[in-house]
Amino acid sequence: AAAAKKAALKGVHGKSVRKVRTSTHFHLPKTLRLSRKPKYARKSVPHLPRMDQYRVVRNPLNSETAMKKIEEHNTLTFIVDVKANKHQIKDAVKRLYDVEALKVNTLIRPDGKKKAYVRLTADVDALDVANKV
Amino acid sequence: MNVLLAAVKAYELRNKNKAELLKTLDEQKQELASLRVQKVAGGSASKLHQIGLARKNIARTLTVINQTQREQLRLFYQKKKYIPLDLRVKKTRAMRRALTPFERSLKTQKEQKKLNHFPLRKYAVKA
Numbered sequence: 582a583a584a585a586k587k588a589a590l591k592g593v594h595g596k597s598v599r600k601v602r603t604s605t606h607f608h609l610p611k612t613l614r615l616s617r618k619p620k621y622a623r624k625s626v627p628h629l630p631r632m633d634q635y636r637v638v639r640n641p642l643n644s645e646t647a648m649k650k651i652e653e654h655n656t657l658t659f660i661v662d663v664k665a666n667k668h669q670i671k672d673a674v675k676r677l678y679d680v681e682a683l684k685v686n687t688l689i690r691p692d693g694k695k696k697a698y699v700r701l702t703a704d705v706d707a708l709d710v711a712n713k714v
Numbered sequence: 715m716n717v718l719l720a721a722v723k724a725y726e727l728r729n730k731n732k733a734e735l736l737k738t739l740d741e742q743k744q745e746l747a748s749l750r751v752q753k754v755a756g757g758s759a760s761k762l763h764q765i766g767l768a769r770k771n772i773a774r775t776l777t778v779i780n781q782t783q784r785e786q787l788r789l790f791y792q793k794k795k796y797i798p799l800d801l802r803v804k805k806t807r808a809m810r811r812a813l814t815p816f817e818r819s820l821k822t823q824k825e826q827k828k829l830n831h832f833p834l835r836k837y838a839v840k841a
Contacts, residue, residue: 621796625787635743640750677747714751 634673637665641714642696650698651707661697663689670697678714680705722771727778739775742768 641647642658650656661670667685674682683700690696701707722742727735746768752761784801791797803810821829 621794622798625791625798625801626783633743635747638747640747640754643754714748 632662632665632669634676637662637669637673638677638697639694641711643711651711654700655703655705655707656698656700657707657711659697659699661687661695663693663695665695665697667697670699674699678710680710721767722774724774724778727775728782732779732782735775735779739772739779742772742775746772 639660639662642660644658647658650658657674659670659674665673667687670685670687671682674680681702683702685700686698688696701710722738727738730738746765749757749761749765749768753765787798788801791801
C-alpha cells in the first residue's frame with residue numbers, strides 16, 4: 582500500500598538526472614578494459630628462436646683487407662645474415678666466440694650479403710680469436 | 715675438425731629426450747659453422763661435401779623434435795574442447811565451414827512425414 586501511494590505520488594516513470602558537464606569539450610570516457618583470458622593457445626607451441634647466433638653470423642672473412650683490419654684495428658669481419666641488426670650481431674659474436682664487441686659497423690655488399698665489422702674491446706686480441714676459429 | 719661427418723639416423727634420435735635433442739642440434743649447428751669457416755679458408759672438396767650432410771642432419775634433428783612435440787600435444791589436447799589452430803584439421807577453408815554430416819542429414823518434419831507415408835516400394839513380378 583505504501584508502495585502504491587509512493588508510485589501515485591511520484592509517478593511510475595523514473596526521473597533521469599542530467600550529468601553536470603564542467604567543460605565544453607567531450608573526451609573519451611574511461612571504460613572497463615579486460616585482460617585476455619584465452620580458452621586455448623592459438624599456436625600450439627611457440628617457435629624456437631629463429632634468429633639464433635648460428636643464423637646471424639654466417640662466416641668470417643679472410644680477405645686481405647679483412648686481415649689488415651684484424652691486425653691494425655682489432656676488428657673481425659663477418660658475413661652476416663641480411664636480416665640481422667647490430668644488436669643481434671653483437672650478441673651472436675659474444676655467444677659464439679666469448680668476446681665483447683666495442684662497436685659493430687655494417688654494410689650491405691653489392692652481391693646482397695651483409696658485412697659486419699666487429700671492433701673488439703682492447704683487452705682481447707683479434708688475431709688470437711681469428712686463429713682460434 | 716678432422717672427423718668426417720656421419721649421417722645421423724632419425725630412429726636413433728627418437729630415443730633421446732628433448733634436452734638431449736636440443737644439445738645435439740646445437741652441436742650440429744656448430745659443426746656446420748666450422749665447416750663454413752673452412753670453406754672460406756679454402757677447404758678440400760670432401761669438406762665442402764660435408765656441408766650438405768651437416769645441413770640435412772640439422773633438418774633431421776629438427777624434424778624429430780617437432781614431430782614428437784606435436785604428437786605429445788595432440789595427446790594432451792585429445793579430450794579438451796578447444797585445441798590450438800595448428801593442431802586442427804587443415805583440409806580447405808571452404809570444407810572447414812561446410813555443414814557437418816549430421817547437419818546435412820537433418821530433415822524437416824514435412825519431409826519426414828513424406829518419407830514415412832510414401833516409402834520406396836519394392837515390387838516383384840510373379841514368375
